[in-house]
Amino acid sequence: MTYTIRLFTFLIFFSFLSCNKEENKKDIVKEAIAFPDLGEDGPYNYGQTYQGRNGYTTYYPGNIPVILSIPHGGDISPSEISNRTYGVSVTDSNTIELGIAIRNYFYSNYNIRPYVIINNLKRTKLDANRDRIEAAQGNIYAERAFDEFHFYIEKAREDIITKFATGVLFDIHGHGINPDGFNDLRTWIGYLLTSDELDNSNDYIDKNISINDVSIYSLLNSSGQSLSELLSGPSSLGALFEDNNYTALPSPQSRSPEGMRYFSGGYNTFRYGTNRNFNFSSIQLEFPFQGLRDTPQSRNLFAATFVDLVQEYFLIHLNIDLFSL
């Protein structure tokens, strides 16, 4: 009996010692890592590609006032980053491929390119559409990738403001089958307005929702249209989708979710669409899988449509002709 207790005490003491040792080791490792200053791989030139640390982030500088950010399409799972322990971890499949198809279509048909920033890490390692704490969950390598992802976006925005005075970031995502089994084939367009807010009448929206609460402040300012027109009027982004045989929400056909599942925009949409220090807008795009991002054919077909409707959107609301900049 006594022997058992002694052994037990010894084991506890030993594990306490080894725990301490582990923690010391961790501290030493933490102190030994010094990342280069952000921006040391710059300046960022159009036509070149920048990969970030270990290729966790890709940055393609562009030459039109359009940014495509792709936070959830990555599939890299390095062992130096332990899995995130809370939050969503589902990959938005084929969204990187979709973004690249859009980039390629801009270039091959109009000789221009959007700025594209991609998180290549799997969402189990980094969620690049959450605040830094939830995104990286304390892992220094994931934190570095998060910092680089946003640094590249900020450099892209800075370049765009300098050259064009305003621009739009599209944060690209994919939504799957709803928990109730319904497969919504509409693209969910997020301006930071919740389902409940969108469920109101146009009159209510225009009278009661402040333009400070949406991510398209600069578009509202320059277009001269009301908020409800920007959301579901005949020249809203949703309307342009529908004019081109893709359904969308909100849009003239689907003004509001009416109780259906819908994502109104996340961290990136908020961060780049509500900062009044910049004349800049941000829109979240949650694309369905079937018929849009499932095959190379679907993606190429949609890319062609998307390029044309972004051109139209910029002409109508920002008075910018992307094809002749």
Ligand SMILES: [Zn+2]
């Ligand atoms: Zn997503």
